[in-house]
Amino acid sequence: MLVLEARDRVGGRVEQVAALDGGRPIQLGGELVGPVHTAYLGLVDELELSLEPTYTAVPGETTYDLLEGVFRADGFPFAGEVELADYARVQELFVELAQSVDPADPWSHPEARKLDDASIGVWARSVGALPSTVRALEVGSLSLAAGSAERTSLLSELRKAAIAPDPSFDAYYEHWESLQVAEGSAEVALRMAAELGERIRLGEEVRSVEVGAGGCTIAAVSRERFEAEVVVCALPVSVLGNLRIEGADPARLASLRRQRHAHAAKLVTVYERSVWADLGANGLSEGEHLLASTWPQRDGVLSGLVPPERVAWLLATAEDERESVLHEELRRMYGDAAAAPLATYLRLWATDPFTRGYVTHWWPGDVLRVGPLHGTHVPPFYVCGSDQWVAGYMEGAVRTGRAAAASALGAKDSEWVHAR
Ligand SMILES: Cc1cc2nc3c(=O)[nH]c(=O)nc-3n(C[C@H](O)[C@H](O)[C@H](O)COP(=O)(O)OP(=O)(O)OC[C@H]3O[C@@H](n4cnc5c(N)ncnc54)[C@H](O)[C@@H]3O)c2cc1C
Structure with a gap:
């Protein structure tokens, strides 16, 4: 060797x-x-x-x-309770979706194409996210330096999140970087x-x-x-x-x-x-x-x-x-x-x-x-x-x-x- x-x-x-x-x-x-x-x-x-x-x-x-x-x-630093609640709501929807993705085989998801074609930003707006939520997602995404939420596949992020027992944004750092x-x-x-x-x-x-x-x-x-x-x-x-x-x-x-x-x-x-x-x-x-x-x-x-x-x-x-x-x-x-x-x-x-x-x-x-x-x-x-x-x-x-x-x-x- x-x-x-x-x-x-x-x-x-x-x-x-x-x-x-x-x-x-x-x-x-x-x-x-x-x-x-x-x-x-x-x-x-x-x-x-x-x-x-x-x-x-x-x-x-x-x-x-x-x-x-x-x-x-x-x-x-959200402006107020409404913005904070909206972020929590979007996070819940993300967790629900992540739980439907198999990280070893994201391709088998019945909506794989749709989830892959959407960026995180596009998806967030499609579920009615407030601009403050989209901004927080973008700031969080870029803080990991892997790319803008507007240019990152939602399916790729769901696949990654599905690795952890709690796929929420808030639990990320504890699971991945502690x-x-x-x-x-x-x-x-x-x-x-x-x-x-x-x-x-x-x-x-x-x-x-x-x-x-x-x-x-x-x-x-x-x-x-x-x-x-x-x-x-x-x-x-x-x-x-x-x-x-x-x-x-x-x-x-x-x-x-x-x-x-x-x-x-x-x-x-x-x-x-x-x-x-x-x-x-x-x-x-x-x-x-x-x-x-x-x-x-x-x-x-x-x-x-x-x-x-x-x-x-x-x-x-x-x-x-x-x-x-x-x-x-x-x-x-x-x-x-x-x-x-x-x-x-x-x-x-x-x-x-x-x-x-x-x-x-x-x-x-x-x-x-x-x-x-x-x-x-x-x-x-x-x-x-x-x-x-x-x-x-x-x-x-x-x-x-x-x-x-x-x-x-x-x-x-050669298999x-x-x-x-
Ligand atoms: C700034 C930064 C911060 C990071 N932070 C974290 C973190 O906090 N936690 C974490 O887990 N990961 C982090 N990562 C990612 C992590 O470092 C990488 O995912 C991991 O080290 C990649 O390992 P690898 O063996 O796949 O590739 P590499 O470490 O890139 O190894 C590839 C090797 O191939 C060699 N090579 C390249 N071209 C040739 C060639 N033509 N011929 C022969 N050899 C060649 C390279 O010199 C290198 O040694 C970070 C990465 C960077 C850059």
Whole structure:
């Protein structure tokens, strides 16, 4: 077994650096998990890493950096009771619908086409949602940086929500983001890489894959060629879409190439302490400017996301101006101290050549366009990675990676194998 890795490090979209004080690991990519991430939690246990609570346990009020100004509240600052009640009503309808979707097989839903063609925004208006509810949904959607509620398939969101015991918007963060690896999430990949040792080749960018009945040939940019009995392709779909792949099942390949990524950037600022707490804030924010969200990563470490709808604005800003523009947003939300961090990391995953995005994003119609071949393999060409699961969390990489490895080791026939 040989792992070919294009970068000079392992971990891919999970990357960490040590803070200036050497103690706190700083997460520049994947960071948070939750109790629904059972495969990931199992791996953390196997690797003898520890878990700790996340921002969901931090006291204080959430900050809303809206176009009208900054508000601090325990929930979206609706104008009044009527707006709040409307949001609760729409949420109930969403939960009811999510309970009718099988996350492993959303295509079998009797109204799959209708649910997929509708965006969350279109659906919300179709059930009479008030503009304030649609706005709260949009702000919430962009805070996860996966794309606008107006451009996200309702079926894809129902499929994702159906994973959790309580699919409501309010329960989301507890189910999906309330745990983190205390040693830093990149430690998961680092420990596995230590076990693999020389079976990982760093700096080996794959250029093409030829799949044949008797085996596969992989060509690298370095001009080296590798012969293999089977190939397990763990590339982000946005990278895979531009790779030359010959001989793989055409239907499977076409489905893979229909997937797309949201493009995002992550900001991390480091302070001596959690300066936002001085204002009674918990560091969690949702915003309508460049930063769609912030959250406290660790004591004195703040994460933030610039979502796809706004990455273009960030890229339009001169490179040496970008950090100060983002610092100004932090000043507006959390005061002067927040605009003067000890260190700032701005990671443009959207333009990273080995990610070209952030996580899978499903436009209206995409669940059916990609179809039920999503997350399947045709030996000897196996596919895994978070893009092959219901949502782009680290759970998907572990879950589909394990399933692909088990299939590749066990099944040598040419039947369809499910990775989900
Ligand atoms: C900013 C950000 C925040 C995130 N936050 C969270 C979070 O809080 N919680 C969570 O669970 N998930 C989060 N995610 C998502 C999570 O990090 C990913 O879903 C997960 O790490 C993907 O794992 P993967 O193995 O599928 O893909 P990747 O981690 O992208 O791995 C693919 C590997 O392929 C390599 N590669 C690419 N091209 C080639 C080539 N041509 N040849 C050889 N190798 C190549 C890459 O270098 C990389 O190592 C976040 C992601 C980002 C970017």
